[in-house]
Amino acid sequence: MSMTSEKKCRIADCQIAVIGTIKSIDCIKAELKQPGFKHIHIISPSDEMTMPGKVDIIVENVNEGNSCLSKDATIPLILSFDFVNGAGAIVVMPYDExxxxRKPKFRQWAATYMAGYCAFWNVEGCDWLRDSLSDIRNGVTSSAALKTAAHMCARIAANIAVGREVKHFPRFYLCKNLELV
Known part of the structure; x- marks a missing residue:
């Protein structure tokens, strides 16, 4: 993505919440800093989830089933998922349901939802997700998948910030693990 000064300003001023596990925080912060997100605020799972006015990014431990997100969120939410052999992301815009x-075992729900969608619509290249479902149910994680998810989230966040159209729920993003250094 080419970065004009206007795009850099839009990214610096944008408010987006990226939600993932505690394990993903460092990866997400590093990836978000690359396109120019500056004010990254971390909320721990024990904190009440509020949407601070001057915060760009909020990371919370939602994938472990502790979702205290407000249904009245007025900024886009990017939900990040480590699917062991790859990663997924769901974007929820302020006007989306x-x-x-509030689904229990949110990571598992998302993987099952995405795998079912891929199977129903015969989407190519999703076999890795179906093959990962038992590992996901057993709580297995992967550092490669965390890095892939963080990279995806940063790209999605930058696209939202500069006004590009992004897929949002019920649509989603999937990617087999990238070879990131």
């Missing part, structure tokens, strides 16, 4: 944020 947010009931799915």
């Amino acid at each position: 947010k009931d799915m944020l």
